[in-house]
Amino acid sequence: MKEILSGNEAIARGAFEAGCRVASAYPGTPSTEILETITRYRDINSSWAPNEKVALEVAIGASFGGARALVCMKHVGVNVAADPLFTASYTGVKAGLVLVAADDPEMHSSQNEQDSRNYARFAKVPMLEPGDSQECSEFTRLAFDLSEQFDTPVMLRSCTRISHGKSIVELGERRNDLPPPRLVKDAAKLVMLPGNAKVRHPLVEERTVKVSAFGDTAAFNRMELRSSEIGVICAGVTYQYVREALPEASVLKLGMVWPLPENLIRQFAAAVDQLFVVEELDPFIEEQVKALGIATRGKELIPRCGELSPGRIRDSFATAGVIVVPKVVTVAPEALPPRPPNMCPGCPHRGLFYQLNRANAYVTGDIGCYTLGFMPPLNAMDTCVCMGASISIGSGIVRALPAEEQKRVVAVIGDSTFLHTGVNSLMEMAWNRAPATVVILDNRITAMTGRQENPASGFTLNGEPASEVNIPELCRVLGIKNVRLVDPYDLEATRQALDEEMNRPEPSVIVTNRPCCLIKGGGRFEKGMVLEVDQGRCTGCKACLRIGCPAIEWKPDPEGNTGKAFIDPSLCTGCTVCQQLCRFSAIGGKR
Amino acid sequence: MSYAVTNILLVGVGGQGILLASEILSEAFMLAGFEVKKSEIHGMSQRGGSVVSHVRFGSQVLSPVVPEGEGDLLFGFELLETYRALPLLKPGAKVVVNDYRIPPPSVLLGQVPYPDDLLARIRSRFPEVLPVDGQGLAQAAGDLRAANTVLLGAVSRRLSIADEVWRQALERMLPRKALEINLQAFAKGRTL
CATH class of the missing domain: 3.40.50.970 (Thiamin diphosphate (ThDP)-binding fold, Pyr/PP domains)
Known part of the structure; x- marks a missing residue:
């Protein structure tokens, strides 16, 4: 089948x-x-x-x-x-x-x-x-x-x-x-x-x-002899690209890229006039072929960075003068408004990053959806290196800083990333009394990769009920005395928590407690009432736009007067964060 | 190219249902006896960002990615994303585009306007463009959520695959309770 x-x-x-x-x-x-x-x-x-x-x-x-x-x-x-x-x-x-x-x-x-x-x-x-x-x-x-x-x-x-x-x-x-x-x-x-x-x-x-x-x-390493003029050693998806870009070329397709079949490579090299290695990223095969004393060309024409494609391979060979390709006429790319990824409407991270921005925090970030807190208009992330690094980098930064600047350092990390490699970092921070603030964004799921369960979500991969790590308790047993929960949909409570913990001259942890808005099953996320903008009350102050919610659109006035904000009812989840930002009570529930 | 491969690009915004549409297309090509490969990017790019799915079919398909400038058919779920993808097409390519706008962040924030006249600008480069009111026709078929299937019907007319194969592909890829409404939406699109 x-x-x-x-x-x-x-x-x-x-x-x-x-x-x-x-x-x-x-x-x-x-x-x-x-x-x-x-x-x-x-x-x-x-x-x-x-x-x-x-x-x-x-x-x-x-x-x-x-x-x-x-x-x-x-x-x-x-x-x-x-x-x-x-x-x-x-x-x-x-x-x-x-x-x-x-x-x-x-x-x-x-x-x-x-x-x-x-x-x-x-x-x-x-x-x-x-x-x-x-x-x-x-x-x-x-x-x-x-x-x-x-x-x-x-x-x-x-x-x-x-x-x-x-x-x-x-x-x-x-x-x-x-x-x-x-x-x-x-x-x-x-x-x-x-x-x-x-x-x-x-x-x-x-x-x-x-x-x-x-x-x-072995059959997984395969020599395909066609024209003897060009011979290419390649593997994986690059083989497909090479076959498409250079259909007449002889190819040694390696199914095993380590260790290399030395005799087969010598045999192939002897069968072709010019030998090339085409591979993505490092000259991994090329260096070994050269170490065998075989003359070959590779990264002198093939890019080291990024993906390859039939077009990129064809261009590389043409630029090096190995082949001649007819010019393809296509539409030239234009500068257009970009469409980068964004936090979802109703994402519980949005209110927190808004307040981190307002608090002038220096945010050491981590790997997850919340890394998007870096994007405008939130602009609230200053470092991101690898899984778990937010806490230890924050812990390291504070010991380099004068007391006044130490306050500004806030590490943000998701629940899954915290349990991945953040726990050891928090242990270090508590142990060595680094006076940074950590925010654990507990949305009850590993969201970025498509909502997988984790040790704190209460379910296994197979969907069976499981033990559930109590994150605040875990922080306490690691030695953090100041652990508090905050609802990130409550902007004022979030602001206050950040203000108090950032000013505390000792380690502290804030855990946000709203589930990912994409977990619809199991009653974990609850959608609120869809909001709408009262066009009569909206003054066009744009305060609600500062959270960068995809459900809120600025509509310019066709006659040139001040524009108004508009909420797309099909996207709004009723999280109320924008409503809390409106000083004119223009945002309300829609029946 | 030594092998006759047809290159289809599906473009739009993350969350619009592009992956399912490209899976139905792929299933139909396999059922029709072709080799088929498809490729797209998951993860970061799906968070409301631009999405491009590549589907290629023919007697033999090598690269899973459509080489730049070799797209034969562009299936656009959103106007701006469709316009953005034009450099991927070969001259004379066909375009089926949902006449629908989703404002990108800079437009939502009021920093720049949504580019105007996109349809006319697409037409001036690719005269074989078919704008489809996917949302409107889906509503007429009884379910707004079937907009993609209306578009798929319009795309299907530009590919030489039998009615029966399309029906079979839809049956295999869609949940039973959504099938009837989608078959109607598909039939509506197939007349365009």
């Missing part, structure tokens, strides 16, 4: 067919839908973890117990999971262990565009890179097999265009011939003390040599 699947759905399908028993992940674009799909396969024990390190360790544990295990994360998640990854490379596995890293070239939804392939080389584990959804399914199954064959974790690298691209996949049956999980004592392999690790390291080095040789003849 055939189905149109996204790369993420196909990875989930591949894991199911491979007999995977345990799957763990922390949500992160573009990887999130892998676990959301896996939860449909009830033969797999699947769950969210608070962060990627924990997720990988859950998967390592399942593998040690003899079950095939999958762990998924976005590229920056691998940074968090790097610690167990590097040593799991030494222990190897008891059953197949596959780590999916989804890169985001072009940074569609990320803070950097690091190239995960470097991790495969660094941690000395094989990495496969699929080029469409069919290969996502096939390579996932293959990754489990290779993991067991070579006693190693295997990484599967996706990217935004593969994970979120859809194409046709042939569906297969689930394997049921795998040995049942059971405990087997094997301390020499699994207890990584120096004595044992010294024995394991040479095995890791030998393994890389063996996998490289295996890749020389």
Whole structure:
């Protein structure tokens, strides 16, 4: 049977067919839908973890117990999971262990565009890179097999265009011939003390040599000989772009991007007149080909930053004088009003960021929907580095500042991000008495990635009721004495809380307590009465526009008089934040 | 290109239902026996931002992304976003556009006006443009929420896929209770 699947759905399908028993992940674009799909396969024990390190360790544990295990994360998640990854490379596995890293070239939804392939080389584990959804399914199954064959974790690298691209996949049956999980004592392999690790390291080095040789003849590395004039080494989605941009070129399509098949590369290089490596981001393959003593060109013509596309590859080859392309006539882009992402109408973060702006706070931010608090007209975020960093960066900034400026420092972090890596930061801040203010935006969900449950939301990935971290209590036991709750829809209460806590010369935490307005189920979010502007009372002062709500539109007067504000009833959720800003009582409930 | 691939771009604002429309299109192409690939960006760009979905079908499809300047058919859910996407099209491309405006933030804040005459400006570059009153026709069909299906019907007329295949794709992709109203909305669009 055939189905149109996204790369993420196909990875989930591949894991199911491979007999995977345990799957763990922390949500992160573009990887999130892998676990959301896996939860449909009830033969797999699947769950969210608070962060990627924990997720990988859950998967390592399942593998040690003899079950095939999958762990998924976005590229920056691998940074968090790097610690167990590097040593799991030494222990190897008891059953197949596959780590999916989804890169985001072009940074569609990320803070950097690091190239995960470097991790495969660094941690000395094989990495496969699929080029469409069919290969996502096939390579996932293959990754489990290779993991067991070579006693190693295997990484599967996706990217935004593969994970979120859809194409046709042939569906297969689930394997049921795998040995049942059971405990087997094997301390020499699994207890990584120096004595044992010294024995394991040479095995890791030998393994890389063996996998490289295996890749020389494996079907996943494929030579396609066409014209001998141009030969291109490529992998993943870039293969599709190269085939489209240079249809006559010979291609060496690598299914495994680490370790590289040295003999196959030499064979291909000998078969073509000019050799190129076309790859997104780093010159990862190029440097290794050059290290083999083979002349090739790559980043001297192909951009290092951003995504590639057939057009960009064609342009690069044309600019370098390798090919001649006819000029394509298209409509020239014009300067138009941009449409950046925005917080939703009714978003509970809006009132808080409005007050942070008014309070002249210096806001150390974090990763989530609330990072949009940076955008005008709220303009209330000053730093954003990585998950959990808001609190520790705030804690660090205050110790560099004079007392008067210390007051201005406010860290903002969402519930899911706080539980991901913010808890340790708050522990540090309390312990070392850094006098910053932390606001935990508890909207009861991991909103940015599409509303996934988290350890404080009260439900598991599968929708089952679960324990619920009490965030204010957690802050108290970490050593924060001043913990208070505030309703972010109440502008005056929010202002007062910020004012008092910012002026307090010791650590304090404010927890906002409104659920995300997109959680419609379970009675978590309640829509209020739709608001409207009384056009007679509106003076056109624009105070309500300062919160940047997408439901409020400024309508200029056709005759040149002062314009008026207008609320779109189809968008308004009745949060009343704009109503509290109107000094002329022009905003009221609509029947 | 050595393979005859048809390139469709769906553009609009996050939350308008573009992804579902592109999935119905893809399903129809698969049912009609073509290879199909589609691509779009989730996450950050969906928070009310511009959305572009790429759908390509043919005997063999390589890149999931439509190369710039090679779009054959633009399916616009909103005027400004449709105008913004014109550089993705090849000369002579067809455009089906919902005659509907969603003001972007700078317009909401009264900093700049919503660009005027967009329809005329699209027509001057792509004479084969069909403006559709998606919302109005959907209301006439009995449900404002079926606006996208009216537009999809209008798009379907510009693609050589049989009536029966479209029906099957809609049946497979839509919830049962919404099917009847959407089939009516689709039929209305297909006459345009």
